[in-house]
Amino acid sequence: MSEKKTPRPEASGIIGGATTSVALFQDRSVDLSVDLAGVVLKNPVVVASGTFGFGREYGQFFDLSELGGICCKGLTLHPREGNPPPRIAETPLGMLNSVGLQNPGVDAFIRDELPFLRQHDVTVIANISGNTPEEYGVMCEKLSEAGVDMIEVNISCPNVKAGGLAYGTRPDLAAEVTQKAKKRATVPVMVKLSPNVTDITEIARAAADGGADALSLINTLRGMRIDVNSRRPILKMNTGGLSGPAVLPVAVRMVWEVANAVKLPIIGMGGVSTGEDAAQFLLAGASAVAVGTALFADPFAPLKVRDELAAIAARQGLSAVRELTGGVQPW
Amino acid sequence: MPIQQICTVASMTQLDASTWWMVLEVGKLVEQHGLTGGQFIHIKCGDDQLLRRPISVAIAGWDEPADLATLIFEVRGEGTRWLSQCKEGDKLDVLGPLGNSFDVSREGHYLLVGGGIGVPPLITCGEWLKWPRTAVLGFRTKDKAFPSVVSRFEEHCEKTCLCTDDGTLGRHGFVDGQVRDLLEQDKSFTQILACGPKPMLKSVAAVAAEFGVPCQVSMEERMACGVGACLGCALRMKDGSMKHVCKDGPVFNAEEVDWDV
Numbered sequence: 001m002s003e004k005k006t007p008r009p010e011a012s013g014i015i016g017g018a019t020t021s022v023a024l025f026q027d028r029s030v031d032l033s034v035d036l037a038g039v040v041l042k043n044p045v046v047v048a049s050g051t052f053g054f055g056r057e058y059g060q061f062f063d064l065s066e067l068g069g070i071c072c073k074g075l076t077l078h079p080r081e082g083n084p085p086p087r088i089a090e091t092p093l094g095m096l097n098s099v100g101l102q103n104p105g106v107d108a109f110i111r112d113e114l115p116f117l118r119q120h121d122v123t124v125i126a127n128i129s130g131n132t133p134e135e136y137g138v139m140c141e142k143l144s145e146a147g148v149d150m151i152e153v154n155i156s157c158p159n160v161k162a163g164g165l166a167y168g169t170r171p172d173l174a175a176e177v178t179q180k181a182k183k184r185a186t187v188p189v190m191v192k193l194s195p196n197v198t199d200i201t202e203i204a205r206a207a208a209d210g211g212a213d214a215l216s217l218i219n220t221l222r223g224m225r226i227d228v229n230s231r232r233p234i235l236k237m238n239t240g241g242l243s244g245p246a247v248l249p250v251a252v253r254m255v256w257e258v259a260n261a262v263k264l265p266i267i268g269m270g271g272v273s274t275g276e277d278a279a280q281f282l283l284a285g286a287s288a289v290a291v292g293t294a295l296f297a298d299p300f301a302p303l304k305v306r307d308e309l310a311a312i313a314a315r316q317g318l319s320a321v322r323e324l325t326g327g328v329q330p331w
Numbered sequence: 332m333p334i335q336q337i338c339t340v341a342s343m344t345q346l347d348a349s350t351w352w353m354v355l356e357v358g359k360l361v362e363q364h365g366l367t368g369g370q371f372i373h374i375k376c377g378d379d380q381l382l383r384r385p386i387s388v389a390i391a392g393w394d395e396p397a398d399l400a401t402l403i404f405e406v407r408g409e410g411t412r413w414l415s416q417c418k419e420g421d422k423l424d425v426l427g428p429l430g431n432s433f434d435v436s437r438e439g440h441y442l443l444v445g446g447g448i449g450v451p452p453l454i455t456c457g458e459w460l461k462w463p464r465t466a467v468l469g470f471r472t473k474d475k476a477f478p479s480v481v482s483r484f485e486e487h488c489e490k491t492c493l494c495t496d497d498g499t500l501g502r503h504g505f506v507d508g509q510v511r512d513l514l515e516q517d518k519s520f521t522q523i524l525a526c527g528p529k530p531m532l533k534s535v536a537a538v539a540a541e542f543g544v545p546c547q548v549s550m551e552e553r554m555a556c557g558v559g560a561c562l563g564c565a566l567r568m569k570d571g572s573m574k575h576v577c578k579d580g581p582v583f584n585a586e587e588v589d590w591d592v
Contacts, residue, residue: 088563
């Protein structure tokens with residue numbers, strides 16, 4: 001945290017340029033900060049793992065310090081090349097991906113990417129996937145020592161054959177991975193849940209029992225798209241993870257269920273592209289939201305979501321956005 | 332560095348049932364941000380398409396008007412269909428400049444090889460290069476060899492060879508046969524620049540390797556973010572590593588690409 005510097009001037013120059021359509025309006029009367037297991041986010045909008053790399057690309061469009069937090073691209077203990085292409089298929093109001101955890105490995109992240117992220121005043125959340133519960137522990141230790149603010153444990157990547165999904169669909173394994181991660185992490189651990197289960201509250205409870213400090217949900221839903229002429233799936237891996245507005249109602253429902261089942265803070269995600277989407281997640285019980293796929297349509301989406309959310313809170317006469325959390329009034 | 336820019340459609344010309352010539356007013360994208368032919372811009376195609384569409388820039392920079400860029404695109408799906416329905420004066424939400432372009436200098440003897448809708452991204456290279464160059468342009472059939480496109484090469488290249496798959500214009504057959512003949516006749520080519528469908532690029536790369544002539548290829552892959560963040564548009568290299576068409580490309584050295592996947 002000691003290396004924080006003033007953001008690069010060219011980044012803030014771009015955001016103020018007449019060529020961009022981002023509205024920099026923020027209603028200062030509303031307190032946007034939220035507390036996530038002791039980590040204070042300056043606003044409740046983070047960017048979702050896997051959609052933002054390590055910040056360099058979208059950092060060309062806006063100052064990363066504007067974000068509540070950055071969930072970094074998923075890391076593994078060793079570098080991974082990921083899945084063969086095609087990895088992307090567009091679907092009605094959504095998209096499938098099968099990137100397959102391509103990443104440079106945890107050590108390269110700490111050496112090459114974390115110092116860059118630390119130049120910005122933004123909460124850095126590392127996202128990790130392991131082949132064994134022990135690997136989660138090793139990565140947690142390395143990343144805690146390197147000084148990330150929080151670790152998001154991915155037990156739910158649908159694109160990797162080893163580990164991944166199994167940890168996310170079996171309560172005993174989810175608990176074990178969480179315990180192993182917690183044991184060696186010195187920063188808060190957040191467990192990212194898969195929606196590809198019958199009852200997501202089972203896994204949420206298992207992660208809570210394993211000592212998780214927070215939960216994030218949902219990861220992508222498994223899906224498939226077929227080219228009817230070639231009779232081939234579009235994705236080389238045949239199936240992939242569905243994200244985008246199409247999954248929003250499923251994600252809101254799952255956040256609501258999990259919020260009712262466990263007492264942990266939640267980052268809600270899945271199809272957020274407007275402030276109203278974000279407000280739905282907060283009302284369902286989330287403390288913060290992640291914006292992911294919406295970035296691909298609009299690099300400024302997270303900032304727009306933040307400002308629209310602030311405007312909604314102001315309209316409702318709230319002094320802080322966190323007052324929305326859990327405020328749904330079910331019939 | 333890419334920016335988001337609201338561009339105005341300056342003109343739309345239909346070349347045939349599925350192909351369009353679109354001129355965009357691109358603000359300072361060329362002058363300040365260096366947009367040039369062979370790069371791409373990422374266009375939001377209406378509210379119904381979640382993802383932007385990456386469209387190659389055919390003509391920009393060099394001695395063109397500094398505030399204009401030309402796109403020549405084919406309707407392939409809903410996104411490009413939406414784009415084809417744009418009218419003069421419509422506003423487009425654009426990210427750019429994105430990707431690299433052909434790495435060219437004014438020295439050397441260039442062989443430009445284009446196939447189908449891969450021909451237009453070579454126009455700027457063909458016109459900018461001062462040194463002698465030859466163009467081999469392949470099309471499915473005569474009707475697809477648009478005179479407005481072909482003439483740009485005929486005006487600026489020493490020699491322009493046309494090929495069609497069905498023999499209705501120029502040489503009957505694919506471009507790689509013509510490329511082979513040219514490389515056999517003339518040993519002075521120092522570089523091949525190729526853009527077109529992947530099977531064409533693969534066969535041109537093979538001929539180039541056989542004659543020991545360096546070859547740059549412009550590749551395509553399904554893309555989401557367009558800026559290098561999502562790692563969607565992966566392309567496998569010979570050494571087993573993955574590169575990304577949007578950030579590392581679209582132009583790659585042919586010998587680095589794994590053509591067998």
